Amino acid sequence: MKRTLIASFCLGLSTLTAAPSAALAADAELEQRVKQMEQQLQELKALLQKEKGERAAQVGAVNDKVADVAKAAPKDNLKIGDNTTLSYGGFIKVDGMYSDYNDGPRPANIGDEILVPSTIPVGGVGEGAQFDSHVKTSRFFFKTATNTDVGVIKSHVELDFLSGGGDERVSNSTNPRIRHAFLDWGYSDNASLLVGQTWSTFFNVGALPEAVDFIGPTSGTIFNRQAQIRWTKKLGSGSFMMSAENPSTSLSDGGSGIAASNFDDNGVPDIVLRYNGASGGHSYAVSALGREVSYDDGSLSENEFGFALNLAGKVVFANGNDIRYSIAHGNLGRYIALNAFRDGGIDAAGNLELTDITGGYIAYRQLWSDKLRSTFQYALSTADLAPGLASSNTETVENFEVNLMYSPTPKLTFGGAVIKASRELENGLDGELNRFQVTAKYAF
Template identity: 25%
Template sequence: MNTTQLTQPTVKRNLMMSMIALSMGGMSLSTQAQTELPSKQSQEVEQLRQEVQALRELIEQQKVQTAQTATAIAAVQRPAPVAIAPVAKTAKGAELNFYGNVRLDASYQSEGGGNVNMPYNQINSVPLKGNAENSDRLKSTLAATRLGVDFKSQVADQEVKGKIEVDFLGGASLDNLRIRHAYLTYADWLIGQTWSNFAVPDYMPETIDALAYVGGAVKRTAQVRHTTKFTPQTNLVMALEDPKDASITQRLPALTARLNHQFANNFNVSARAMGHEKRTNTDEEMAWGVGLGAKYEVVPGTTLKADYYHVKGDSSFVSFTNSGVVTQADGSLVQSEFDSITVGLTQQFNEKLRGTVGYGYMTFDEDPNYINALADKTKANKDLWQAWANVFYSPSKPLSFGLEYVYGEREAFGAAPNGSKTGEDNRVNAVAIYNF
């Protein structure tokens, strides 16, 4: 038998070769494993990235859908925008705001009465009892219908503002157009015609009567006025006014002053003073007066108003007075002097209904020189008083209806031929107003 004889060197060499082969095989397997692992991890990472990106896109889509839904809901809930009409402008650029009302006044005169065409207060001249009284008479007018325009424009760094307002209460026939207010304001100045700085209507109790009652004043004068503000609660108003007193020869305007102060949100007061020269060709006297008004909200909805005047020698400012001066036989002037007060309480029952009760009184000094200088003593009064009660009903904002009862009397310095010295005013007033 031929048997190959393996020598020791040959065995060693074969063993070494086998080990090398195994080693090379292991290295190959290791290299293959190392090569395959990164490749698999990269695939997993890439897949994870794709999933994250898909998730992001889904979130973004959800945000867009949520925003669109919120917008749609808001569009349904939010009312449609209101179209605001532009303010009217003049060719010079002034902005205008028009306003006014249509007003029907009616009065049933039970007793007394003066001018048969006048449905408003005439307490100082109602006939004395038994002397041509106009009792049991219905009167009506639309003469208090009002038209107005507010305007403003920019001048340098200040606004110029103003008002023009008219009604038809001019003349004895109550059908003539007249100016109520016509003025402009610049900074702290006012120039034009508006409420007198002395006889302000702010503290009169509310009335249906367009001319107010005893103790009140609805005087509008041409004036130049300046306001000084000391604090937000206190200011001083000074004015030069033209009182248009036909009884005298006027050469100087009246000087008026008004100090306003607010003690609290529900309590306002006003102290006023006036001085005015009364002059004829042969004599001159100084007229003067003081006034004090207060407005107090007792509780929400309940307001108390009061106004007091003491005046000597003037009939230009406060309503229903005797002539401020009369001329004696020697040409000298003699002055009238009076005190007046009006007080009233207004109750706001609800947003549509309110009512007022009020009382006014005026008493004149019994100066014999003044009384003896009068041409007709029955036309000058010793005392005047009126009391009234009214209700206003506003079913909607532009509409207002009012009903009022008033009773008053006057006592004259002289007696009528029948011996009567007293006249009375007993009537019911009604009003319907449409504001625009």
């Protein structure tokens, strides 16, 4: 019996000592399984996060495409296909002006409607002030933007009415004229190709100040639209442009007997290189122009290479006021002051001599309130006329404008301006224009 009790005690003791070992083994296995489950859970989370990132990237790509199309056309565009939007806009502009030509009769041409420095009469007797009003600078445009598998393709067609037509006695009708007609292919995120008629690449339109007149600093600004092919490449915060543009030559007679004329005998396009940059509130463009100036009247012919530079930009201050400027020099000819100067002249031997021109403007805009503002602007161009040209050719043009503009709502503007302009010939004869102009403009 004793042996039985001892045996039973020993068996119980062994059972008690074995139980903790079994429990420890079970705990270790459970811990291992928990670790495996935690690892699998982490892997699952990583997989879900990856899929979420890929989906976000896909959605972002789609949104980028949508944004490209949105940028390609103004707001309020119409969808005319799965990938194409159509937009239209423009403005109605009504102008009224009192013009006093001090040194000759009124020009009775486009100079009565917008400031054209070369039409200011010189060396005569003025007729007193005349009043004119018109709507000819009103314009409208159509744009499209199409998202394709090779990039966004844009188009732009724009017209205004500064081409004449009827008269003022009955209908005041006028013919529409084409301003812009081009396509712009954005074949990558940072490069595009433009083909068609639009502003010359040599002209920084963004530096042009607000004016009551059609242009404003006409006597000193580059101003040209023509057919071209233009390549644009983004470079960081700036861009580089290169274009080949439609050429034309405008010459005076310097003793050759060949009548002053506009010639279309150029064999190569005008070439423009331009860099657009920005630093803080200062945006600017530096442009270089190379062009062939040539003529052929059947008996005499010659060509010369011309070169010019232009720097134009805008500085915006913290309070919203800004300064805009442009300075250009070289064989500018028809590119500046609405062709106030010809490209050069033909001397008695038939030789072609080019004219050097320097011109520019400065403009300051003052914001009086969120609805009222003024711009003070001055423009000047002067020519070093080619040898042999008659002293009756224009040597200097200049103009000044100060305006007051009121916009009760952003798209509706009423304004008035005092404009003074002058033209002087090389022989010293000069003429002045004093103009008071009012305008009403509604953009749509």
